[in-house]
Amino acid sequence: MDKIKRHAALPALAAAIAILVALAASTYQAKDSGTFEVRDLLGSREAIGDVVIRGELRDGVHQTRFRIEEGRMRADTELFEQPKQAYLYRYVPGSPVRYGGMEYFVQNESSMHTITSRRITEQGYSIPVGSAEVVPPPMRRDPEDSNDGVRLANPPEYGLARIGDSVYYTVPVSSRSIGSSAIYELKFYQWGFRTGIDPQDYAHRKLADIPLDANESGQGAGIEILGLEAVGDRLALIFAENGALHVRSYDVRTGEPLGEATVPEFRLPAREGDSGASGVASFYESYEAYPDHERSTLTLNFRRGSSVANRIDMTALSFGFSGGVKLADRTDLSFSDGEEDTYSGISLLSYRDGKLYAIRSYRGPETEQPRALFDIVRPKHLYAYVYEQSRLIYKGEIVTDWNEDNIRAYNQSPYQGSFGYDQTDYRYFTNIVVE
């Protein structure tokens, strides 16, 4: 005993350090022990062999980057040095739109539209950087008309597009507008310094006129501007006219129109004089746009009115922009894999080489996990779909442990009070890309 006492210090130190290092190493190594795999549900996985699907599954303290290449899943986990706020972005009408590391917000008053640009920080919040103003020409038809309030076909952010550092804007006017609208190139001044500037120096540049003659009569469908998109170094104006969808491409330097594609039988719902019984499906105005700048394609996703409960019906229209504009693909999509996750749902489309890839996430039905009583903690699923010539040829699920973060909320009952939900405690998918 005495001998032990006389030599105990260094062995104790060595043991402490050895155990500490072993515990740290084994904990660190466990970072890649989570589940990450692709489960084929329909068709052969060869269908996603030509593309790379990559993205991140993250929470506030770590993220796993995954990459599905040639049908094989690779995942690598990184621990954050310091916890980060949730980086969740899902455009909802009225919220800012994001391009690159910036977000843009439109404030439209009756005569002037103010666009604010904000820089998105590492922590996920944004700081205002610049402002730009657009004063469109008066386009009101009849101030006395009770319907004159409906002057926009889509929220104003739909009229924004960015190419390089330049931002373009057009007012997404409805068929209640007359006269002439235009596409403008914006000039931003330092945010908050409105009083110190000469408005002449920051006047927008008019790129192209958009005549609204079709609306003069006030009869028929007229013309409605749905939005403006950027594809490579071209602008794409998306508008509906006379029951057809038009996509017109503009040269961004000269403002010259470069071509136009038309999709017939495109009916917007609940328009004046529309009986709704024509048998043609109606498309909702608020489309989702997925441009592919490298391949000069643009995929627009229009939601259709669905007659079946719990089914999401959409139509994806893919346009090619190399030399004019061409409709390359039209695929009707129907999803009945779950409920739309309006909070953190993933929705992504990509068209290439004759195939349409869709990555979407859903909230499972209530019956899947009856212990999860709050909607927000119901199990979620992320699927990859591949369509070829409008036919679903592959469906697979990207399986991870993310739903296990919800275990803590099982049996939490809405009748017993509230339940705190912080996205940093729950893993979520983000930055998913098909390339």
Next chain:
Amino acid sequence: MKGFYRLLNLEFAKWLAFIATVCAVAIFAPPIMLHRQLKYFSEYAVNERFEEVYASSGSVLLFLILFALVCAFFLITVYADYWGSKSVYTYLTLPVRREALYFSKAAALVIGLLLLLTAQLIGIRLGYSLYESKVAGYGDGQFVMRNGYFLAMIRSEFFRLLLPLNLSRILSSLGLLLVTATGLYYGALCERSRKYSGFVVVAAAAWLGIRVLGYRLNEMSHYGEPTGLYMSTVLLFALSGYFVWHGLRLVRRGAIA
């Protein structure tokens, strides 16, 4: 060197029984406390995550108490030299360099703190096994989180403080450990040599340490850009260096007699 080795073991021998008890408590008390906390866990109840059960069981508080006890015990070993036989005079006349005297006491404290840390971490690991086996026992295993130990270790701020897995946080935790050990000793030496001005530096170190602790135990709510905490870590190491340097001077001069 040989003198230092002997003194260190002599010093550590005083610690043996005490630190063994502390470690035993740190290893076995959390599982017992967790067990009590897990009593009402069932497939019909809300099952908190491990890190939350661990904290609510009182195990975090237990660590704080044990940490304070280790620090207090160290002070006792320092002041015991002045009581009764006043062995500090014997030590100061020993034919060893006085640095050895200083470092033997400081090293014994560092070893004690490291042992407590290790024991607490073993207690966490045991606690997790207990938790996992408990929640796996009902509801068809639906309450078990895959890789749950790892997730708890990176998600809990307290666990990340004890077992950081990033370079910047490892250095920061090391800095906190060193500044606690050297600062405590330095405070005692200042008091013994009546150099009360030294308390100002100790207070500064305590303030910095609390700032760093406060930041690291609440990292999610900091809105600024992520920081490596390197500035504070360098300061912690610099303060530790100063405590050692000035502490050594006090011992060498025999000012502590």
